[in-house]
Amino acid sequence: MSVNPGSLECTCYKLRQVTRLVSRAYDAFLVPCGISIGQFGMLETLKRMEGESISRVAHVLQMDRTTLTRNLTPLKKMGFVVMQTGSDKRERALSLTTAGKRALAAAEPKWRDAQTSLEQQLGKRTLKSLNDAMDATLGHLGGDPCQ
Amino acid sequence: MSVNPGSLECTCYKLRQVTRLVSRAYDAFLVPCGISIGQFGMLETLKRMEGESISRVAHVLQMDRTTLTRNLTPLKKMGFVVMQTGSDKRERALSLTTAGKRALAAAEPKWRDAQTSLEQQLGKRTLKSLNDAMDATLGHLGGDPCQ
DNA sequence: TCAATACGCGTGTAATTACACGTATATAAT
DNA sequence: ATTATATACGTGTAATTACACGCGTATTGA
Incomplete structure (x- = not known):
């Protein structure tokens, strides 16, 4: 008997459930830093x-x-990111400011606490299978997402 | 050598990447139905x-x-969901309208196309490991999310 | 050279997400 | 019975997400 009787077993549904759950957990750790986990990832x-x-x-x-x-927009407003136009005037060259690098460095310990907390709750094995599943999915669908 | 050199290997980052990617794919299939994959999951x-x-x-x-x-709000505006107050006047009893059930039934084939497409792109094995990782994570963190 | 095409980006619109705060109802304590 | 507490919910605010559309810049073709 499934824990989700009658459900359609939708992979996207599960992904969205888990992403909401995990994002809230990371955000809680990052509160003292004044940035969200999404912003942390963008700065990174x-x-x-x-x-x-x-x-x-x-x-x-x-x-x-x-x-x-x-x-x-909020990252620029906080003074963490600047946009400049380069040789190709259509493009915007993005870069972190000194304040942005400082904020990122300051948030890293809290991020690590969140990551460690997740590992402790899931166990090393489950966390690895989760990470591996993400990597495999990105590898199959992402075209060329990483680097 | 990792595909993501210098990255912090953040599980939440990966989850958000994959969820954006997969949600866009499902949404593309659901366009003719006029609802998003998030709305489909809520109706379900x-x-x-x-x-x-x-x-x-x-x-x-x-x-x-x-x-x-x-x-x-948008689901109520489309006439798919209604809210009623029951014996406990603090609570709102949610239910699908006939139109809501019809829209859900009409979207199911398109949802299945999206799910099948994902399975074909990832392969049965990878899709199963992805689903299993989600279930395990929900089981560990979700308290009692399903049913 | 100049027109046609391709590329990069911003904005309007609208849904998604969640915290802080306040309000109304129900339950518990005295 | 009355007060205190707990529960259920809505709204203000703000970030997150993405499509449709349009504008300016670069590249290509003739």
Whole structure:
């Protein structure tokens, strides 16, 4: 007997359930830092993609281009991110400010606490299978999401 | 060498990436139905929880109570869901209308196409490990999310 | 060179998500 | 019975998500 009798066993439904649950947990740890786990991930990605354009960063995040544009607004307002126009005037070169790097570094211990808490609740084995399932899915569907 | 060099290997980051990616794919299949995969999942849950309150349905969806309240607005506007007050006047008894049941039934083939497409892209084995990882995570963290 | 096409981006609109706060109802304590 | 507490919910605010549409810039074709 399934724990979810009568349900359609929708993979997307499960993903959304789990993502809400896990995101709330991470957010709770990050409250003292003043940023969300989504913002933490964006800062982290921007750090690794210094000077890249909105579209390329959005692709790595598997995020719609316009979504990233919107999500950058609070990060710019907080003074963590700047946009500059380069040789190709259509593109916006994104980069972290010093304050942005500082905020990211300050949030990292709290992020680690959240990650460790998840590991303790799930167990190493289940956490690994979760991470592996995500990586495999990105590998199959993501085109070329990472790097 | 990881595909994500320098990254922090954040489980929540991966979950959010994958959920965005997969949700967009399901949404594409559901376009002709006029509802999103999130709405499909809510209708599906409401069908299985006829007459239940906002808080209880939100708990099953692993959704904040106020989020469900907001998400019900378009479903009520489309005439798919109604709210009634029962014996306990604090509670709202949720239920699908006939139109809601019809819309859900009409969307099911498209949902199945999306689910099948995901299975074909990931392969049966990877899809199963993805589903299992979600179930295990919900089992460990969700308290009592399903049923 | 100049038109046609492709590319990168912003904005309008609307749904999704959740916290903080307040209100109304029910239950418990005295 | 009355007060205190707990429960269920709505709203303000703000971030997250993405599609449709339009504008400016670059590249390509003739």
